[in-house]
Amino acid sequence: MTSPVPPTTPILVGVGQASERLGDPDFTGLSPVDLSAHAARAALHDTGVDAATIAAAIDTIVGVRQFEHSTPRAHAPLGTSNNVPRSVAARLGVQPEHAVLEVVGGQGPQHLVNEFARRIADGDNEVVLLTGSEAISSVRHFAKADQRPDFSETVEGTLEDRGYGLTGLTSSQQLSHGLMGAPSQYALFENARRARLKESRADYAASMGKLFEPFTAVAANNPHSSAPRTMTAEELVTVTERNRWIAEPYPRFLVARDQVNQGAAVLLTSVAAARRLGIAEDRWVFLHGHADLRERDLLDRADLSRAPSAVMAAEHALEVAGITVDDVATFDLYSCFPIAVSNVADGLGLAADDPRGLTVTGGLPFFGGAGNNYSMHAIAETVQRCRANPGSHGFVGANGGQLSKYSVGVYATTPTEYRRDRSAEIQAEIDAWPAVDNAAFPDGPATIETYTITHARDGRRKAIVVGRLEATDERFVANGLEDDDELVEFLATADEPIGQPIFVRAFGFGNRVTLTADRMRELRPVRAPGFRDSYEFVEVARDGHLLEVTINRPQARNALHPPAHEELEEIFDAYFADPDLWVAIITGAGDKAFCAGNDLIYTASGKQSYFPRSGFAGLTSRAGMTKPVIAAVNGYAMGGGLETAMACHLVVVDSEAKLALSEVRVGLVAAAGGVVRLPRQLPVKTATEMILTGRRLGAQEALERGLVNKVTPAGQALAGARELAAEIMAGSPTSVRVSLQLMNETEGIADTIAAVTHRSGALDELMIAEDTMEGLSAFGEKRPPQWKNR
Template sequence: MPVDPRTPVLVGVGQFTERIDDPDYRGMSAVELATEAARAALDDTGADANALAAAVDTVFGLRQFEISGPMPATLGKSNNYPRSVMKRLGGDPARVVLEPVGGQGPQKLVTEAGNAIVAGEADIVMIMGSEPGSTAKYFADRDDKPDFTETIEGQLEDRGHQIFSYIDEYTVQHGLTGAPVQYGLLDNARRARLGLGVDEYRHAMAELFAPMSKVAAKNPFSSSPVERSVQEIETVTDENRMICDPYPRYLVARDTVNQGAALVLMSAEAARRYGVPQEKWVFVHGHSDLAEQALLSRVDLGASPAAVHAAHEALRVAGVGVGDIATFDLYSCFPFPVFVICEALGLSGDDPRGLTLTGGLPYFGGPGNSYSVHGIAETVVQMRDQPGRFGFVGANGGIMSKYSVGVYSTEPVQWRSSRSAELTAQVAELPTVPVTKQPAGTGVIETYSVRYDWPVRTGIIVGRLDDGSRFMATTEDRDLVALMSDGDPLGAKIVVTATDNGNRAVLR
């Protein structure tokens, strides 16, 4: 079919991984990791990489963990991450953007870049992300720390970290700092809805994730290329220690990685002008970007209507069904986001198509906000190898707060719009649960997690009062923590008391 000259096409992908135990380990900065990936993406286009680098007019950068909140970067940082990378490549783009926190960001930026290209606001776009967390940890207690501080002049549209769109003073006060405890609440709420026991649910999580580790073991860009059995993943050991209930370590995204990835998108007109071979072109057939209700407002903490809508909407826009999809890469920081999409699309963990192309965040690696750049890159490679087939990428951000989906294929297609804004408005209008921030009296445990990663093992509770309102509390009470660690506290009756430092709970 004839393609409109302004149709966006994905024409280049690149990935890079550096491991601490590599013989040629260099201890690269976020800028250096992204530069390697971006250079690989430019080379992957099959066109003149230097000419393309100079022609890139728009760059979107994903935010590293170290600049995803108010804390300082351990080893220093660039004041303009995207422009630092482009300077190394010989580029000087007219516009560079630093995206807020959120693992949905890579797929959301593909949609944003596509819309900009269609509108004539951009012609050649680079999307990049990198994470030097493993190196930051390696040098944390050493005297020979590198200094990654870098100052570069030029325009930067910094959208801010926006971390407080996901958390607030109340949730932080009650221990919801860090993704494992946050998603622990969601997975335990899902377990409650399904009526499964603790061991039964852990086995289901291990069965879901074990096939991913097989993919990671064969991926040259994987941070931990080790195949894990179901038994290894579900059995708590010194190596596979509990992090936050219900997750032992092998069910938790591996965020201490040194990884970078990049994508190059351009108009069909620019692709022809720069001589990008047509076999490199991959089209975005469907896309969606939805936002969920605030965490404590959701009627069912074990569900995600926004993610379900996002999955179905992207398929609708693409005009294909689940049976037409040849590959999936589902965001897998923890089991919950994968379970949600599997339920929405009728997939199982042993689907012969697989649920990941990278190997999943606990095994391939979870480079902060930029993981799905890797997922999209792998999808593009697969689509080129399977012309005319379709690949599905699901990207999740926040506390299951935002979900973006892309459907890709080499089959030419004009850019299409989605109903994402309308669907997000529908999600916002769903019923909500009132929150009592300073409860007193009796209640029951609705969902929970246990923080094994704190000096004192602490229970984190979302509960319901007799009037149906929801509250949060923490506990170090020996009997209650024992029940939460070694038994099943769902539905247990508790007494909650408000203090100046948050709410406290004990067994009733």
């Protein structure tokens, strides 16, 4: 019977899957591209029409990103294609007009169905092939072999590479606190949900096992499953050597399984194209409802125990389809971790033992988490079930990020014209929700909002805590101290850690929590300002009231790494606390460089790279610098080196000096004050040019433009800085200090008169200072003043 729908109505006409397992007799070690191509051929054959005829009609091929293409640092040990979609197309013997590589995220396959269904409905496309795969199991296996296959290939042709799409899915706060892996992120949500439900650890573990036990039964009967074995709820949650902890409350059996070799593909056409190609109507499946929504960024969410946007997407897709949850025959709720299922099931009122089941594949921990492409398998299974039970509805929910993105499709064989959704309108509502205030440098008493403990294979445990400051209710993320077993044991054994008091302190390398302030003081005593006898990376010399600080890493052109930053912070803390030191000079050892900036070799080694709270060189983020610091720039001041010099009150350079913010040349940004200070110290156009190009400024030009105070002959920058320091020390150190304080206090006051009339306690100090009286007396008595700095 001819369907009474417009000719541009989008339909799914072919689905295919491919898989292989290590150890199986027919294992051949297919590459990811080969797996995608096998699945694509299966989808073409699934149309019931000659595959070559269908392939020739494809106008667009879209690839779901593999893990090895999913982050800037991802590695393909056996090589990869430069253009995966066109590599697949080449195996099919076709050259589609368009090739697309989708962004990262498990929402991708369902989002692509939604997107290209709309484009077909709008007449922009007619025949679209969606495909994706992972061969992680084979890649890991062959990477250890003496003879390894080469999966690299180069194909010609255009590609719309949409990028990684990681914006909002990661942050420097998460990175510096080990909150990058999916298990630790989802464990935070899971523990928050358990606390909200007021369940014990044992009861909640049992409920996770009960939720996933039926999934294992489905996986056991799926020929494409990577782990086809039925397990009991107790087996799933009982920690053993094989089922070890990953991130509490998750043992390994509850975590998405990436050790897979799986591919899947879906073919979409318009009704008109299907008729032209001779695809029988019993192969047609219609997209009845759909939605795509995104959650707030992880640390901005009001409630870490829920992801309401996913529920809203599910409800809206059902609304578009014109049905209720009771009308759905099959579900596949994305199941990377239990909460990804329970979050949506809670919102839709679905029980863990719903007789319809919550998966059609067996779920990511058991069927397999084929990277970003898992839901392509769910769609393929759903299409087959819709065909087997005409008129029934199948629901696919696809999740990406950290419960971040959710795409939904509702499918049925019943003909229906394309229905547009209101996802953009609903997304605007979500985006307007207020964000939780976050504290970048939290200090003081706090309470635990949620937590997890990650477990390394060697037994090391790491506490990750999200907390709220008692004073401000600001949220923060922190770790436990490496030597604090007390916190880890409390999180692992307390009846309910969430809501309990803790103490947090911010360090340059990250935020750290202990159970009490006394415990923090015991493990990390606050260092009283003072100088050591010697330093490893810095030399310090006192000459009366003058302090000279020399960065002593000439072999690295005085580039700085975290241990050097820590020493410089300690030194300048001591300088500003010592009343007998009135002026400081910072310079670099040797005659080649003042400071070449960040030690990129150290950074590239994979070691943690950070600045102390006072910033690069202990200066660039230091507030209240009320004693002069002079930069004596000998040679190059690049990147962080120039940022350090600009943070100083005065700058003396030798004639050979070269100054630049060179970060853009190595893919970085001058975030240690360079992009802020340079436009305030130079004409904006000049500063912008330097920031965007990395252009070097010579000594004379820097002087002419006002970036430096003085140019000396080559090799004489330190001598010139000493002369300038002597001129400063001829004046009252109290007057110098108060002058700098007044400058600091009024810097942000735009109105001149308001700044001039600003009341400052520093002036009250000056009125009663001994140095003030001494200066006036010495002037009247026509003698040199004897300053006391008090």
